[in-house]
Structures are given as C-alpha cells and as structure tokens.
Amino acid sequence: MDHAPGDWFQDSYALTSLAxxxxxxxxxxxxxxxxARDVLRISGNSPSTLARECAxxxxxxxxxxxxxxxxxxxxxxxxxxxxxxxxxxxxxxxxVFTFCEALDDxxxxxxxxxxxxxxxxxxxxxxxQMAMQLSVSAQTPRAFGGLxxxxxxxxTEGSFTAERAMDMAEALAEHLGRCxxxxxxxxxxxxMEAALETCAPEAMLRGIHLFRCHEVTELLAALETLGEFIAxxxxxxxxxxxxxxxxxxxxxxxxxxxxxxxxxxxxxxMSIATTQQVAVVTVNQVTVKPQRDGSAxxxxxxxxxxxxxxxxxxxxxxxxxxxxxFVTKSPRLPQARARYAVTAxxxxxxxxxxxxxx
Amino acid sequence: MRVAAAAAxxxxxACVSTMCPRIDDALRGGVRARHVTEIAGESASAxxxxxxxxxxxxTARGGAAVYVHTDGPAPTALMRRIASSARFVAExxxxxxxxxxxxxxRVYVVKAxxxxxxxxxxxxxxxxxxxxxxxxxxxxxxxxxxSIAAPFxxxxxxxxxxxxxxxxxxxxxxxxxxxEYATKHDVAVVVTNHVVDSVRENGxxxxxxxxxxxxxxxxxxxxxxxxxxxxxxxxxxxxxARLFLTRRATRGQGYVVGGDxxxxxxxxxxxxxxxxxxxxxxxxxxxxxxxxxxxWDVAAPRPRAVA
Numbered sequence: 311m312d313h314a315p316g317d318w319f320q321d322s323y324a325l326t327s328l329a330x331x332x333x334x335x336x337x338x339x340x341x342x343x344x345x346a347r348d349v350l351r352i353s354g355n356s357p358s359t360l361a362r363e364c365a366x367x368x369x370x371x372x373x374x375x376x377x378x379x380x381x382x383x384x385x386x387x388x389x390x391x392x393x394x395x396x397x398x399x400x401x402x403x404x405x406v407f408t409f410c411e412a413l414d415d416x417x418x419x420x421x422x423x424x425x426x427x428x429x430x431x432x433x434x435x436x437x438x439q440m441a442m443q444l445s446v447s448a449q450t451p452r453a454f455g456g457l458x459x460x461x462x463x464x465x466t467e468g469s470f471t472a473e474r475a476m477d478m479a480e481a482l483a484e485h486l487g488r489c490x491x492x493x494x495x496x497x498x499x500x501x502m503e504a505a506l507e508t509c510a511p512e513a514m515l516r517g518i519h520l521f522r523c524h525e526v527t528e529l530l531a532a533l534e535t536l537g538e539f540i541a542x543x544x545x546x547x548x549x550x551x552x553x554x555x556x557x558x559x560x561x562x563x564x565x566x567x568x569x570x571x572x573x574x575x576x577x578x579x580m581s582i583a584t585t586q587q588v589a590v591v592t593v594n595q596v597t598v599k600p601q602r603d604g605s606a607x608x609x610x611x612x613x614x615x616x617x618x619x620x621x622x623x624x625x626x627x628x629x630x631x632x633x634x635x636f637v638t639k640s641p642r643l644p645q646a647r648a649r650y651a652v653t654a655x656x657x658x659x660x661x662x663x664x665x666x667x668x
Numbered sequence: 669m670r671v672a673a674a675a676a677x678x679x680x681x682a683c684v685s686t687m688c689p690r691i692d693d694a695l696r697g698g699v700r701a702r703h704v705t706e707i708a709g710e711s712a713s714a715x716x717x718x719x720x721x722x723x724x725x726x727t728a729r730g731g732a733a734v735y736v737h738t739d740g741p742a743p744t745a746l747m748r749r750i751a752s753s754a755r756f757v758a759e760x761x762x763x764x765x766x767x768x769x770x771x772x773x774r775v776y777v778v779k780a781x782x783x784x785x786x787x788x789x790x791x792x793x794x795x796x797x798x799x800x801x802x803x804x805x806x807x808x809x810x811x812x813x814x815s816i817a818a819p820f821x822x823x824x825x826x827x828x829x830x831x832x833x834x835x836x837x838x839x840x841x842x843x844x845x846x847x848e849y850a851t852k853h854d855v856a857v858v859v860t861n862h863v864v865d866s867v868r869e870n871g872x873x874x875x876x877x878x879x880x881x882x883x884x885x886x887x888x889x890x891x892x893x894x895x896x897x898x899x900x901x902x903x904x905x906x907x908x909a910r911l912f913l914t915r916r917a918t919r920g921q922g923y924v925v926g927g928d929x930x931x932x933x934x935x936x937x938x939x940x941x942x943x944x945x946x947x948x949x950x951x952x953x954x955x956x957x958x959x960x961x962x963x964w965d966v967a968a969p970r971p972r973a974v975a
Contacts, residue, residue, distance in 0.1 A: 432884030433904040434945025442947075468702055468847050469908050471948035524848050556905070560840030595905045598881065608877035608901075628883045654950065 431626030451505035459547030481655025709913030726810035728760030753961035886944035909946030
C-alpha cells in the first residue's frame with residue numbers, strides 16, 4: 311500500500327477504534343495487538359501471516375487488514391491532512407478576478423476558490439455590481455487566462471439586473487477582442503479567436519444560473535440543493551449570495567435561532583466552497599451600531615459571531631466621492647485598500663491609478 | 669432557477685415609461701418590473717405627480733395599476749388630467765381617446781390610512797387582484813405606495829433605538845411582501861418616501877461614519893435644506909433603486925401655485941430628478957417641470973449637483 315505523506319498518524323489508531331467484528335477483535339487482542347500499526351506490522355501486509363500469528367481465519371484476517379488499512383479514516387481524524395498537502399492544494403487554487411487590478415492585487419488575485427469572500431457596504435456602493443462583475447468575469451475563456459466557468463447567483467433582494475450583466479458581458483467580450491488583436495504569438499491568437507466565438511455576451515449570460523429566494527426557507531432550500539446542482543454542472547466556478555443580510559436581519563424574533571440558522575448556512579457555504587472548489591462570494595449590508603457615547607458607527611450587519619463566517623471580508627465604502635475597498639479580514643492577505651470605479655462596462659480601476667496608494 | 673439570458677429578454681419588455689423621454693433614458697426605459705423603486709423628495713417635490721403618471725401609464729394596452737395612498741386624498745383629478753392629455757393618448761393608446769378614457773378604470777385606488785399594520789393588511793389584500801386579474805385586459809403591471817413613510821411618521825424623531833428596531837422590522841415585512849409581488853407577478857413597484865434634515869452633529873445622528881452613510885443614502889439640497897431620505901439606512905437597503913426629487917425656487921421665496929414653466933406666467937420652481945442608486949443605472953440627474961397634465965422633462969441638461 312502506498313503511504314501518502316499524511317497517513318502516518320492513521321496507523322496509530324487503537325484497535326478498538328477499528329470497525330471489526332467483536333470476535334475478530336478479541337482474537338487480535340488476545341494475540342497482543344493494540345493498534346492498526348501492530349496489525350500492519352505483524353502481517354507484513356499478508357493476510358495469511360496475520361491469520362497464522364493471531365489465530366484468525368483467512369477471512370477474518372482479510373477483514374482486519376482491510377480495516378487497519380482503510381477504516382481508520384472512518385473515524386476521528388477522517389480526512390485530516392498535513393499542512394504541506396494543504397499548501398500544495400492552495401497553490402493550485404484559482405481566483406475569480408474583479409477586473410479592478412488594484413482590488414485584485416489586494417485580494418491576491420480576486421475571489422479565491424475554496425473560500426468565502428464577503429462584500430459589505432452601504433446601499434449604492436456597488437456590492438451588487440461587484441457580484442455581477444464576478445459572475446461575468448468567471449466566464450473569461452481559458453485562452454485568455456480566465457476560468458472558462460459558469461456562475462450561480464442566488465438573489466435574495468431582487469437586485470440582479472440581467473440588462474446590467476449584459477452591459478458587463480458586452481464590455482468583457484469587447485475587451486477580450488482587443489486582447490486577441492494585440493496578442494503577438496500566432497498560436498495563442500488563433501486559440502483566443504476560437505475562444506471568442508464561444509463567449510458571445512448572450513452565451514455568458516446563459517452561464518449565470520439565477521436563483522431568486524424570497525424567504526429564509528427558500529434560501530436555505532436553495533443552498534441545500536446547491537451542492538448537487540454544482541456537481542451536475544462542473545463548470546460552475548463561483549457562487550454568489552446577494553445578499554445574506556436581507557432575510558436574516560429582520561425575519562427573526564429569536565436571536566438564538568437566527569445564530570443557529572446563520573451558522574448552519576455558513577457551514578453549508580463553506581462545504582460547498584471546499585468540496586466543489588468554487589469561490590463563494592457573499593454580500594452583506596452595513597448597519598448603524600450605537601456606541602456608548604451616543605454616537606454611532608457603521609458596521610457589517612449580522613453581528614460579531616457571523617464575522618467569523620467569511621474567510622475574507624472586504625468593506626466597500628465612500629471616501630469623499632470615490633469608492634474604496636478595504637480588505638479587513640483575511641488569513642492570508644495583509645490589510646489593504648484599493649480604489650475602484652463602477653463604470654458603464656462594470657467594475658474597473660480608477661482612471662489614472664493602476665496601483666492602489668499604500 | 670432561471671438563466672440570466674432569459675431574464676435579460678424579459679427585462680427589456682417590462683418597463684413602465686414615465687412619459688418623459690429624458691427621464692426614461694436615465695432609467696433605461698422607465699421604472700423596471702421586478703424592482704422596488706423608491707422616489708424620495710420633500711413635500712411638493714412632485715412625487716405624487718410622478719406616481720400618478722406612472723400608474724396611468726401602466727394601464728396602457730391591457731395593463732392595470734394599484735395605487736395605495738397613505739397620506740392625503742388620492743390624486744384622482746390629476747390622474748384624469750394625465751389620462752386625457754394628448755401625450756398619453758398618443759403614447760399609450762395609439763391615439764384612441766376612448767381607450768384613454770377607459771384607462772382610468774384600471775387604476776385601482778386603495779386607501780390605507782393609519783399605521784404600518786394597516787398598510788400591510790391593505791397590501792396583503794392586493795394579492796387577490798394580482799393572482800386573479802379583473803379581466804384579461806387588466807393585468808396589474810404596477811403597484812404604487814404613496815407614501816411608505818407616512819405610517820411611520822408619528823414618532824420617528826423621538827423614538828430612540830428601540831423604536832428604530834421595531835420600525836425596521838415592520839419595514840422589512842412590507843418589503844418582503846412588495847418584493848414577492850414584484851417578482852412573482854412581474855410587477856413594477858414604486859414607493860415614495862419623505863425626507864429628513866441631514867443631521868450630523870446631534871446624538872441620534874451618525875457622526876464619524878455619518879458622512880459615509882449620508883453619502884450612501886443620497887444627500888441633496890432641496891429648497892435650500894440639506895436632506896436625506898427618511899426611514900434610515902436599513903430601509904435604504906430594502907429598495908432596489910432610489911430616485912430623489914429636488915426643487916429650488918428660482919424666483920422669490922416660497923411655493924408657487926400652478927404650473928412651473930410659464931404657461932401662466934408663474935414660472936418659479938426648478939425641479940430635478942436624481943438617480944441615487946440602482947443596480948442597472950449610473951448616477952445621473954434630469955431636470956423636469958410640472959404642468960397641469962403631469963411632469964415633463966426639460967430639454968437643456970444640467971450637470972449633476974455634487975451630493
């Protein structure tokens with residue numbers, strides 16, 4: 311059996327933690343076997359040796375060996391992997407870019423797969439614009455360094471406007487057309503031109519799967535089926551929830567219940583993000599929080615415990631008459647700020663500033 | 669589940685025109701079905717005029733509208749004038765004057781005086797006409813609530829945080845209902861809102877982040893006051909699109925009775941419609957005037973005032 315680098319600890323499972331018939335287990339115990347490692351060592355991977363050493367029948371020995379090899383996974387440390395493995399996996403991750411270079415830099419490439427990225431901000435700041443932009447840019451063909459994916463858009467507020475998404479898709483198609491023309495490598499250009507034909511703006515809109523949820527229950531039901539939905543559509547690279555706040559902010563009298571359901575939802579999102587390797591983007595509102603001195607501050611809605619739900623939190627705000635994004639929470643990125651603009655074609659850099667001011 | 673491409677095709681067909689070409693341009697065709705659009709403005713800023721105009725226009729070619737009024741009498745006389753105007757006859761009834769007269773039959777005016785519960789009950793009852801239209805030529809395309817702020821006016825200023833929380837709950841329930849109607853029945857929902865003075869320095873106002881909040885909600889000068897839409901930040905999250913109407917006396921002080929633009933020598937109010945935010949619209953401003961038969965936009969565009 312090939313041992314992956316992370317498998318060492320599974321060998322040390324106690325015999326009692328393996329799924330074995332009681333009779334088999336007691337025979338093994340009588341023979342002085344204590345752990346899965348003992349089973350493997352005594353047998354030398356041969357069931358007949360194990361049968362001879364521990365007075366088992368060949369069938370029992372086979373079962374015991376199988377349990378020692380694989381069953382450990384069924385228990386406590388199931389799926390545990392070493393940090394090195396995870397790092398390798400993380401490096402293989404991709405991001406959905408926002409099309410604002412400054413913000414993409416601040417986010418380390420965009421909304422990352424396997425993570426929940428939360429966008430918070432006042433009404434009109436561009437949360438929905440950002441979400442729509444991501445849904446469109448997730449479909450950039452591979453020939454252009456994009457993901458060639460599809461997007462799921464869960465709309466709880468009714469703000470997804472297909473016409474606006476169309477604007478962005480058209481702008482993207484136009485941009486890609488220009489890129490293809492500029493490209494000097496002959497082969498790459500031919501590839502790009504072929505890809506362009508498949509990514510007409512209409513086709514991009516067909517790649518956005520829209521769920522409209524009117525109630526908390528509808529939202530939860532949609533999330534419940536989302537895993538399957540994505541499994542059937544392996545091209546999905548992005549799931550957007552716009553917004554998580556709308557239903558949760560007022561539908562609940564019982565705050566404990568709200569917390570329970572919220573955390574359930576978050577777990578669900580996290581499991582979708584990690585098992586399907588999609589980027590999950592949630593949109594949150596901001597609320598006015600009264601301070602002790604009678605003043606008030608703007609804080610992301612849904613409270614403190616929910617703040618732990620997202621992997622990366624981006625706060626969108628006004629600075630004078632300019633839109634600014636702050637990366638305020640992330641396990642892998644430094645805090646950063648980036649200016650962005652909402653243009654006719656979607657989210658872009660503020661003109662004249664390709665890089666964010668420090 | 670829908671695919672966005674299908675939604676795009678629907679959206680183009682489903683706008684209610686304001687009958688003002690420039691305002692329609694700014695709104696990309698008019699007030700959108702499936703959205704909740706708010707029109708905020710001080711009193712006499714022509715909110716009701718615009719709503720009446722939209723409600724009447726929504727009756728074009730087999731449509732119908734529900735007009736819920738929560739403060740004051742219903743603008744029935746205004747609606748009649750709008751419906752009999754040459755503009756409406758030409759645009760919405762293909763020149764058929766009888767059809768234009770019949771149009772008013774399909775504006776269902778509902779009164780909801782009282783508190784938020786009364787308003788919610790009224791709106792709940794509206795579902796009957798959405799599910800089962802009176803006739804095939806009277807499919808409801810628009811619901812107007814004029815205004816959403818009136819039921820909450822009573823103790824809006826001295827209620828403190830507890831009141832704010834209660835109000836937020838009531839508003840949220842109304843929003844849920846309106847949004848459900850909007851998406852399930854392809855209806856355009858328009859609500860009007862009052863304004864409050866923009867306060868940054870006193871205890872209940874938000875300072876520090878106040879500038880951000882007022883910037884987000886939309887702060888405008890109207891009749892010389894700095895104002896923001898009423899009902900606070902939470903409500904601002906509930907609407908899909910926010911329009912703001914401002915007015916400014918151009919001659920002398922006070923309000924001007926009659927038309928704005930000089931038919932009767934009474935010119936004196938400059939009015940502007942601002943798009944504050946909407947998922948499909950850039951910020952913009954359009955000047956308009958109010959005449960006897962509704963709002964008309966002004967040819968000469970003016971640069972947008974800095975909010």
